Amino acid sequence: DGGITQSPKYLFRKEGQNVTLSCEQNLNHDAMYWYRQDPGQGLRLIYYSQIVNDFQKGDIAEGYSVSREKKESFPLTVTSAQKNPTAFYLCASAGGGNTEAFFGQGTRLTVV
C-alpha cells in the first residue's frame, strides 16, 4: 500500500526537551513538507525539501530542524528553542511541481 506514515500519533514532551517526529513515504515523491496546524490559523509551513540532502525554511522554521538523508524520510525535530510547541503537526509529500500533496495522519504534540 503506497502512502505516507507519521509516528507517533500522540506525543508528550516535557519543557526543555527536544523531540523528533517521524515521517516516511513510499510514494517515490521528491518533495516533502512539514506543516504546523493551530486552531484558527490553518496550516503554516515549517520546512520543505525538494531533494535528498537539501531543504528550505518555511514561514515558521525557528525552533525546528529537519534532515533529508533518504528520499523516503523527512524527520522533524522540535527543539527546546520552540517556545510554543503544542500543536498538530502534518507531514506531506508531492511529486512534480503540479501534482497534489499526500498527507500523513498527523502527530499531536503536547508539552507537559
Added chain:
Amino acid sequence: AQSVAQPEDQVNVAEGNPLTVKCTYSVSGNPYLFWYVQYPNRGLQFLLKYITGDNLVKGSYGFEAEFNKSQTSFHLKKPSALVSDSALYFCAVRDGGFKTIFGAGTRLFVKA
C-alpha cells in the same frame, strides 16, 4: 511571496442547497491551485486542482472549483450540499517550484 486568503471562517448551508467556499490567492507567475478537505484529527485529503486549461475544474465527491485569473480567485462549489460534506476546507497555492502555502481554512456546516 505567495499567499492565500479564505475570507470566511465558517459557511453554513442547508442540505440540498448549493455551497460556495471562497479563496483568493497571490503568486508570481502562473499558479497551481488546490483544494483539500480535513476531517477531525486527520490529515488532509485532496479534492481537486487547477493547473492550466478549462477554468472550471471538477473533483472528488461532486465538488468543483472555478478559476478566475482577473479576480485571482479559486472558489470551491457544489450544486447540492450533503450533511457529510461538513468538514474543514483548505485552499492552497504553489508557485512554479515546490513551496506550497495554505489558507487558514473554512469550516463548512451543512444542516439537515
